[in-house]
Amino acid sequence: DQQVKQNSPSLSVQEGRISILNCDYTNSMFDYFLWYKKYPAEGPTFLISISSIKDKNEDGRFTVFLNKSAKHLSLHIVPSQPGDSAVYFCAASKGGATNKLIFGTGTLLAVQP
Amino acid sequence: KAGVTQTPRYLIKTRGQQVTLSCSPISGHRSVSWYQQTPGQGLQFLFEYFSETQRNKGNFPGRFSGRQFSNSRSEMNVSTLELGDSALYLCASSLGPQSRGTIGYTFGSGTRLTVV
Numbered sequence: 001d002q003q004v005k006q007n008s009p010s011l012s013v014q015e016g017r018i019s020i021l022n023c024d025y026t027n028s029m030f031d032y033f034l035w036y037k038k039y040p041a042e043g044p045t046f047l048i049s050i051s052s053i054k055d056k057n058e059d060g061r062f063t064v065f066l067n068k069s070a071k072h073l074s075l076h077i078v079p080s081q082p083g084d085s086a087v088y089f090c091a092a093s094k095g096g097a098t099n100k101l102i103f104g105t106g107t108l109l110a111v112q113p
Numbered sequence: 114k115a116g117v118t119q120t121p122r123y124l125i126k127t128r129g130q131q132v133t134l135s136c137s138p139i140s141g142h143r144s145v146s147w148y149q150q151t152p153g154q155g156l157q158f159l160f161e162y163f164s165e166t167q168r169n170k171g172n173f174p175g176r177f178s179g180r181q182f183s184n185s186r187s188e189m190n191v192s193t194l195e196l197g198d199s200a201l202y203l204c205a206s207s208l209g210p211q212s213r214g215t216i217g218y219t220f221g222s223g224t225r226l227t228v229v
Contacts, residue, residue, distance in 0.1 A: 043220025
């Protein structure tokens with residue numbers, strides 16, 4: 001049972017344009033959501049997070065939006081740069097002091113120069 | 114400062130064998146988590162350890178086990194290997210379980226296990 005889903009395996013965007021990566025979840029007990037970025041042959045690196053009590057969080061070119069009623073979150077990257085080309089994973093966690101994360105299957109973003 | 118070190122980087126094993134993977138966390142980090150990454154499945158949580166105690170376990174068969182030592186280094190073991198165990202195994206460390214996977218939760222580069 002995939003509790004966190006990323007339905008787009010890949011996305012191609014032109015440099016300078018907006019990249020929008022989407023993620024859906026099924027478990028209403030999740031209270032914290034994260035986005036990770038992964039380059040080949042490296043471990044994932046934390047990008048941005050959002051608590052379930054918020055609907056938006058910004059960090060530079062990256063903004064995460066959370067729609068709790070739709071159980072949907074999205075990551076916006078503006079403007080997109082070729083160095084953003086990587087696999088992006090969304091992840092969720094359920095309450096308490098834990099590092100247990102439930103990950104989606106990832107979206108490969110290709111930013112074309 | 115040194116990052117999370119996973120050894121070996123690559124491993125080829127035969128079906129039925131067992132394997133032990135090692136993870137050395139960042140100095141001072143006491144929490145270690147393990148994940149399995151396979152194509153199409155994303156990262157799936159295996160275990161979480163803090164101060165030598167298993168705090169959480171994912172939905173994997175009993176062939177998958179782990180432990181954490183007093184110096185916070187962790188090992189995971191897979192017995193009676195199956196072809197489907199071929200994957201990238203990643204560990205992540207943090208100061209404690211309160212990081213919630215954010216800043217300070219650092220992944221290693223992983224061990225690529227191939228079962229033939």
